[in-house]
Amino acid sequence: MDKKNYICPILKVAAKAALLIIEKYTILTSEFEVYYIAIVMCPDQILDWFKEHDYHDERIEEIKDMVVK
Numbered sequence: 001m002d003k004k005n006y007i008c009p010i011l012k013v014a015a016k017a018a019l020l021i022i023e024k025y026t027i028l029t030s031e032f033e034v035y036y037i038a039i040v041m042c043p044d045q046i047l048d049w050f051k052e053h054d055y056h057d058e059r060i061e062e063i064k065d066m067v068v069k
Helices: 009-031 033-041 048-052 057-068
Strands: none
Touching: 009 033, 033 057, 048 057
16 A cells, blocks of 8 residues: 555544534525624634635625625
């Protein structure tokens, strides 16, 4: 086995668990406004997080309106 490309099995399990948690919270984000508001209110994120994660401009505008209403 090539040591350079070897990935420890426990690391694979941890990475899979992390991806499942990200997926869970991504789904929750779309269901509850408070998650959008929390991301926008975070000083180091603002609306940039949504841009970096390929949200459409129209959706970013909707999120902005939701937060400032």
